[in-house]
Amino acid sequence: MLSFENDYSCxxxxxxxxxxxxxxxxxxxxxxxxxxxxSAKARIRTACDAPDADVWFLVGGTQTNQTVIDAITPPYAGVIAATSGHVNVHEAGAIEASGHKVLTLPQHNGRIDADELDRYCATFYADANYEHMVFPGAVYISQCTEYGTMYAKAELERIADVAHRHGMPLFVDGARLGYALTAKGNDVSLADLARIxxxxxxxxxxxxxxxxxxVVFTHHGSLSNTPRHxxxxxxxxxxxxxxxxxxxxQFDTLFTDDLYLRIARRANVAAERIREALTDRGYTLTFDAPTNQIFITVDKATRARLESRVRLGFMEQADAxxxxxxxxxxxxxxxxQVDQLLDLL
Amino acid sequence: MLSFENDYSCxxxxxxxxxxxxxxxxxxxxxxxxxxxxSAKARIRTACDAPDADVWFLVGGTQTNQTVIDAITPPYAGVIAATSGHVNVHEAGAIEASGHKVLTLPQHNGRIDADELDRYCATFYADANYEHMVFPGAVYISQCTEYGTMYAKAELERIADVAHRHGMPLFVDGARLGYALTAKGNDVSLADLARIxxxxxxxxxxxxxxxxxxVVFTHHGSLSNTPRHxxxxxxxxxxxxxxxxxxxxQFDTLFTDDLYLRIARRANVAAERIREALTDRGYTLTFDAPTNQIFITVDKATRARLESRVRLGFMEQADAxxxxxxxxxxxxxxxxQVDQLLDLL
Amino acid sequence: MLSFENDYSCxxxxxxxxxxxxxxxxxxxxxxxxxxxxSAKARIRTACDAPDADVWFLVGGTQTNQTVIDAITPPYAGVIAATSGHVNVHEAGAIEASGHKVLTLPQHNGRIDADELDRYCATFYADANYEHMVFPGAVYISQCTEYGTMYAKAELERIADVAHRHGMPLFVDGARLGYALTAKGNDVSLADLARIxxxxxxxxxxxxxxxxxxVVFTHHGSLSNTPRHxxxxxxxxxxxxxxxxxxxxQFDTLFTDDLYLRIARRANVAAERIREALTDRGYTLTFDAPTNQIFITVDKATRARLESRVRLGFMEQADAxxxxxxxxxxxxxxxxQVDQLLDLL
Amino acid sequence: MLSFENDYSCxxxxxxxxxxxxxxxxxxxxxxxxxxxxSAKARIRTACDAPDADVWFLVGGTQTNQTVIDAITPPYAGVIAATSGHVNVHEAGAIEASGHKVLTLPQHNGRIDADELDRYCATFYADANYEHMVFPGAVYISQCTEYGTMYAKAELERIADVAHRHGMPLFVDGARLGYALTAKGNDVSLADLARIxxxxxxxxxxxxxxxxxxVVFTHHGSLSNTPRHxxxxxxxxxxxxxxxxxxxxQFDTLFTDDLYLRIARRANVAAERIREALTDRGYTLTFDAPTNQIFITVDKATRARLESRVRLGFMEQADAxxxxxxxxxxxxxxxxQVDQLLDLL
Known part of the structure; x- marks a missing residue:
């Protein structure tokens, strides 16, 4: 059967x-x-315009989130994430299994807000009992987010700024980073990310x-921020x-001749065609998002009709x-594949 | 200085x-x-009308919550608690440090709602991805709650019922249980608690x-539910x-001649006098609660005036x-002490 | 450079x-x-003559040891292993990071002894203070061992018997299982392993x-011993x-037409040629072992000479x-490659 | 019944x-x-001749060992202890439950040896695979030891020196420190300990x-080594x-007028009388130790006779x-009580 179920099926x-x-x-x-x-590390450093960055290769996303967050978050602290963040919802408690609480902020189409982050920390340190509470110890965001949305460069800079002001590193989950880097309207380059x-x-x-x-630790050399050992x-x-x-x-190949960006762009182009068709035909897009994940809110009959012809992902019940x-x-x-899908919509 | 700061100062x-x-x-x-x-265990079993209950003594509240929750919650699961639950807010991440996520439900004056608990579990198991998520593995509530409120017997029974239906034990934090047992309007006895x-x-x-x-594990003997070893x-x-x-x-003494209940009642009587005076004088009670904790919402000047004369606890900023x-x-x-306080209000 | 460094270089x-x-x-x-x-699971069940076995696929060895041991070892218990066991020495504390102590038994050319295992448990339970100690909760062995040696079927049966008598599951790390199954003198088949x-x-x-x-949990179906969730x-x-x-x-391919055994056997044949040459030329074999790992005790000059021409693994200093x-x-x-190596010895 | 079972029965x-x-x-x-x-902290700083020391109070020994070791040992490291160390044997895996391996050195009448410690670390860092192993991250010793023996000042200095040379803090479990400080032949004062x-x-x-x-962290002030938060x-x-x-x-009282040392000395004087009587009557002292724990190796009949008249602790079977x-x-x-015991021996 035709499948638009996920981006890891091939x-x-x-x-x-x-x-x-x-x-x-x-x-x-x-x-x-x-x-x-x-060689792959050298290519990634070049692509990030970060000659001192420290690059490591891990196998999967949950594993990477668990290993990195456990390594950068102090023992008395938790990691701040959006309620919709992958580490909060879909990692089977991997963060807590390594001893850290996930401290949640409201999600705004998958994004956290820099002001709310600031207020969270200010409120924490203003609490007379804060030493009995879990310290905010690191900030986790995803680019693009779990809902396909993105942070603009200015937003990332504000979040990093707030995080640093409160003594926290900013960690960006880039499981789908390629789709963010090549999305329409994106203004965040790899070099920006390595800087921010x-x-x-x-x-x-x-x-x-x-x-x-x-994984890229961005302040290598005399300023290395790679966790010890x-x-x-x-x-x-x-x-x-x-x-x-x-x-x-694999990464040596992906970072040769811009392969990573070229193939990621393809997914966005396909998504763009599908979004246009959906809009034309009166579907409701759940989020206004420019990357490869399209969420639509449909009635039960439409869902049943679609799922009988194409494998899709179910997210959640919107209402009864x-x-x-x-x-x-x-x-x-x-x-x-896109043509086939458009025929079915 | 006069102190109404907490209930563990003497x-x-x-x-x-x-x-x-x-x-x-x-x-x-x-x-x-x-x-x-x-002897103390025997007295507690009698007081609970639970001849087969298994009783253990620990030193402090956070320690007890951490040890019990870690023991009764499966490794693939977290513990459900109100957002305002002590384990969620004021235990420095003790639950997560032992590997379990705290899964939160909205608090209603410190209480969780049985229907919301049911809905949480139903939604969880209806999610196509639930195996990638933290299972609801145990339910934690406090009697009385962190806000001084209480669960009625019928509410406890409904919560226990929902918990059991979803395969979870119900754990009640009774750090202030004496104040609940002796509060005006309470209909939950120790025997009820041991049954529910x-x-x-x-x-x-x-x-x-x-x-x-x-700590009382209520199904001892052939039905023992004490965790192994x-x-x-x-x-x-x-x-x-x-x-x-x-x-x-200490517990042998507290459970001789009802000492536990007698001294707890004293705190409620004192609180009742204070609440009446507060109401008479136009103070705003933050919660409608019958136990020994009285929360009032005051302006900054009133707070400053009171705190210059009596040690009180600060909870949080209500608004600017x-x-x-x-x-x-x-x-x-x-x-x-109550007389002195009333003179100051 | 020629390399006999490890069995995961291609x-x-x-x-x-x-x-x-x-x-x-x-x-x-x-x-x-x-x-x-x-399909791969079905083929493995057939190869194990265990139609009810439950098969799971993980990525790497340390990860598998950590996940399985954490899942099968009770929270009050540790896992018993040889002092030379991979989980005790070369997994960076992965077992302890998930909360369990590794309880060690002496190694005998990499193997534990069933009688020593029995004595360990008997001594444990005879200790008046055993409730203050880490319970023996699971037994970990490797087939073939870290030193290239193997357990005979009768030894495995005795170890399993002792383990079961003390309420422990037996877990066999088969990172190099293929080389054991096809070694000269081996009498343990996959079906034996699934039974024992x-x-x-x-x-x-x-x-x-x-x-x-x-990973194969051997008692599936009505007797399933797969950890819950x-x-x-x-x-x-x-x-x-x-x-x-x-x-x-990969496993579907490896278990088609006995590919797994056929390629493993090749390594043993090569090792046999090398062992014969080493013996002929007066080298000291550190262990008497029939599988693909050959350990030799050499003087510093010999080590230097060999390492200048072929990549080998260093194990440890034997003496000054x-x-x-x-x-x-x-x-x-x-x-x-074997010819080339023999020329260098 | 008369009891010489332990030193925490009154x-x-x-x-x-x-x-x-x-x-x-x-x-x-x-x-x-x-x-x-x-006040207690000030008295302890004075007794330690360490005006900048940072003092904390915890409830029990296992709890203190777990909390301190978890706080001072890096995440990639374990804590070195004697095989007979309390943290290795009698804390139910509390250290591993907080994620750290206990790395063992041979015990010599309960003590570790500075040279063996040095060799352990040297061997570790010389191992080509040490990054796959648990780093030595802290050193744990007991004064007096679990066998009642003590470290001389010069030995402590050597152990501290080796520990520091390998980047590890030295942590001394002083559960019975009073008995060491007042033992015959002791040359280690509180001030020495605070310095070393x-x-x-x-x-x-x-x-x-x-x-x-x-708990005393000895380098406070500008050199504070108290773990953060x-x-x-x-x-x-x-x-x-x-x-x-x-x-x-309690500590304010114990450190007023040398109460701590005065009452500890009493135990040693009593032990000295008992040891002399034991020697006179031909008993075999298991260890040559000057503090309040006396271990004797006796035949089964003698053990039975003694235990019928006085509560004693059983340590282990020496032989059949x-x-x-x-x-x-x-x-x-x-x-x-000592008179009564001497009558029974």
Whole structure:
């Protein structure tokens, strides 16, 4: 059946499989100490215009969030996230399992607000009992968000500013970063992100890799902010891949000739076509979002009709009569698949 | 200075100190395996009309919440609590430090609502992605609540019913249980609690003991619901008192001749006098609550005036011009102290 | 440079890459709910002669050990392992990070002894203070062991018997299981393992897969011993692969036409040639072991000479003048590589 | 029955009960922010000749070990202890429950050896795979040890020196510190300890208090080594006593007129009498130790005879025919009790 269920349903960009096929007979040292990881890191530093950034490769998103947040959040503190943040909702308690509370802020179409963040911290420190409470210790946001929306550069700068004023690093979950970087209206480049955030990751799993997330600690060298013995922390979280070069190979390929951006853009173009069709035909877009995830609020009959012909994601019940469902394009979505979908709408 | 700051500012009921003085020369075996603990447990079982209940003594409230919740909540699950619940707000992340998320429901004057609890669970299990989420694994409520309010018996029964229907035990934090049991309008006895809840504790620290909380697992014997090797779990949480008989001695005394209820009642009587005076003089009571904690919403000038003459607790800013402050009576509050306070209001 | 450094230095068996290339355009549902996982599970159940076994796929060894041990070990208990066990030495504290102590038994060429295990438990329960101690809660062994040695079937049965008598499940780390199954003198089949152990895993990362470990809970169906909501526990440990079918694809391929055993056997044949040459030339084999890891005790000069020509693993200093180094063959070792190595010895 | 079972079987020194009786009507602020805690801290700083030391009061030993070790040991590290160390054997896995491995060194009559500590660390950092292992992150020793033995000042200095050279703080468990400070042959004063160790605690529970341990971080002021937000960490571990002044009151009393040392000395004098009698009568002392714990190796018949007349502690089976049992004196042991015991031996 036609599927617009998610952006991780196909294997990988052909360039990655080609690179994999080519290295089949080669022997690599383990755990990321290989030439492909070195090359991929160099390319990512260049793409981020951050020659001192420290780059690490992990396998998946929840794993990366758990490992990074546990490493950057003090033991007396929690991590601030939107109520809709992936770490708060869809990671089976991975953050709490490593000992930290997720402190929530209201979500505004998936985004947190810098003023509300500031007020949260001000209220916390003004509370006479704050030493009996969980300190705000780090800020987690997603770009693009779980609802497909994005932060503008000025918003990111304000959030980072507030976070830093209250002694917190800003961590950006970029599981779908490619789709944000290439969305219409986006004004945040990789270099901006490396300048503004303290740590972020470039998602591979959902943007053309078999798997893999590239974590970037942005203040390396004399200002390194990589947690001490981070390799050991990765290992302790069960997140160190023996054949680390497989991650290096994929990111080396994705960051050659802008492959990462080129394939991500495809998903946005496809989403744009679908959004236009949906609007033309009177569908209700749940969020005003420019990336590869389209949420629509439909009645039960429409949902049933669509789901009988195409695999989609169910998000939540909107009210007794309506559901929110997701149409998700990806780097692998073809024009033909979009045509087929448009025929069904 | 006069103090109505909290209910744990005085040492202990004279009867407890007397008992302590009397046992000064006696040698007891350690860790709760002594005659005083045995006697206290028997008295508590009788008071609860629960001959098969399993009773344990711990030192403090946060410690008890952490140890019990960690023991009764499955590893894939969190504990449901009101947003205002002590475990959610004022325990420095003790629950999360032991690996469990606190899943919050709206608070209604400190209480959760059985229907909202039901809806929360129904929504959870209806979510196509629930296996990626934190399961609801136990329900935590406080009697009386953090705002001095109480659950009626019928409400407790409904909450227990919903909890059990979704496979969760109901845990009642009774840090201030004495004040609930003796409040005007209360219809919940210890026996009711032992029948309705799966585990609860009888607070000593705030009701006349030097320290100590008596945990009651209500289905002992052939139906025991005490977590396996609970003594070891207590030890592992750093919560096993070497001189366990000190806890036995205190609860044995508190449950002799109804001392626990008698001293708790005193605090409610004092609070009642204060509430009447406050109402007479036009103060705004923040909550309609019958126990020993009185919250008033006052303007800044009133707050400053009061705090210059009596130690009170600050709760939170109500708005730009008003604060919520707490007047707390206790088992040790004297008529003279109340008189002095009324002169100041 | 020639490398006998480890058994995870090459990508994957050609059959796996071929399968991957073929599915490039196909869309799969996520998280292991796909046809390839279903097929791979069926093949593994057949290979184990265990129609009711419950099979799960994880990415790496440390991750699998952490997730399984945390799930099968009670909260008041630790996991018993040889002092040389991977979980005790080389997992950066992953077991302790999830809250469990590793309780160690002496290693005998990498193996634990059933009688010592029995004595350990008997001594534990005979200790008057055992409730203040960490209970023995699960038994961890490796087949083949970290030193390349193996357990005979009768030994495994005795260990399982002792474990069960003391209420513990037996967990077998099979990161290199293929090399044990195909070693000279081995008498333990997959079906034996599924009958004897409570849970074990079939290592892919070191035996021809890009990555992946297949966990087998052996008493499924009415006797299922899979931990409750194991999918959620996997997710919580950051171990749930989005593109789960990549794991299914690999194990489906490995368990087609005995590929897993065929490629594993190759490593043992190569190791056998090397061991014979080493013996002929007077080298000291550190352990008497029949699988793909060969440890030799050499003087510093010999070590330096060898390491200048071939990448090997360093294990430890034997004494002031001697080191133990490892020559590791793998499923990908060629006759030419062995020839080259023999020229260098 | 006569009891020499342990040193925590009696309530508290009469001076402490007297002080408690006197403060019965007084109201104190909570959580240690009271005048008695302030006074006790000042007295302890004076006794330690450490005007900048930072003093905290906790309730019990396991709780203190768990809270301090978790706070001073980096997340990628474990704590080094003797195999016989309390944290390794008798705390039900409290250290591992907070995420840290206990790394063991051989015990020599309960003590670790500075050279072995040095070798352990040197070997660790020389291991090519050390980043996959648990770092040595802190050193835990007990003074006196679990076997009643002591470290001489020169040994402590060497251990501290080695620990610091490898970047680790030295933590001294002083649950029975009073008995060490007043033992025959002791050359380590409180001031020495405050100079040599990074953090230690002065045990109250086993030396005359109802309960309580005073933790001393020794480099306060501009060199403070107190973990950040330590109050919050205490709370998070369930270890913050609401009526903190009860701890202040006890330590204030114990450190007035040298009460702590005076009552501790009594236990040693009693133990000395018993040891002499034991030697005279041909008993085998298991350890050569000068403090209040006496271990004797006896045959089964002797053990049975003694235990029928006096409560003693069982330590372990020495061999098939012999057991090690403990005779423990305390601050409360009277001459009459010793006379009675000598009659029984």
């Amino acid at each position: 294997a990988a960009a052909p360039e990655i499989l080609a690179a994999l096929n080519e290295t089949q007979a080669e022997q690599f040292p383990g755990y990321g100490s290989d030439r492909l990881c070195a 955030a303290d740590v972020f990751y470039i998602g591979g799993t959902k943007v053309g890799a078999l798997f893999g997330e590239a 981070f390799l050991t922390l990765i290992k302790q979280h069960g997140a160190l891949l023996a054949k680390g070069w497989l991650l290096g190979l 009569d309506h559901d929110v469902i997701r149409i998700c394009t990806s780097w692998s979505t073809t024009d033909e | 040492a202990a009921a004279p009867e407890i100190l007397a008992a302590l003085n009397e046992t000064q020369a006696e040698q007891f075996p350690g860790y709760g395996s002594d005659r005083l603990c045995a 809840a799966d585990v609860f504790y009888i607070g000593g620290t705030k009701v006349g003991a030097l320290f100590g909380e008596a 609970f003594l070891t779990l207590i030890k592992q949480h750093g919560a096993l008192l070497a001189k366990g008989w000190l806890l036995g001695l 011009d008003h604060d919520v402050i707490r007047i707390c009576t206790s088992w040790s509050t004297t008529d003279e | 990508a994957a068996a050609p059959e796996i890459l071929a399968a991957l290339n073929e599915t490039q355009a196909e869309q799969f549902p996520g998280y292991g709910s796909d046809r390839l996982c279903a 152990a409570d849970v074990f895993y079939i290592g892919g990362t070191k035996v021809g897969a890009l990555f992946g470990e297949a 194991f999918l959620t526990l996997i997710k919580q440990h950051g171990a749930l692969l989005a593109k789960g079918w990549l794991l299914g694809l 003048d001697h080191d133990v180094i490892r020559i590791c063959t793998s499923w990908s070792t060629t006759d030419e | 309530a508290a020194a009469p001076e402490i009960l007297a002080a408690l009786n006197e403060t019965q009507a007084e109201q104190f602020p909570g959580y240690g922010s009271d005048r008695l805690c302030a 160790a990074d953090v230690f605690y002065i045990g109250g529970t086993k030396v005359g208090a109802l309960f309580g341990e005073a 330590f109050l919050t960490l205490i709370k998070q571990h369930g270890a913050l006593l609401a009526k903190g002044w009860l701890l202040g009151l 025919d012999h057991d090690v049992i403990r005779i423990c004196t305390s601050w409360s042991t009277t001459d009459e």
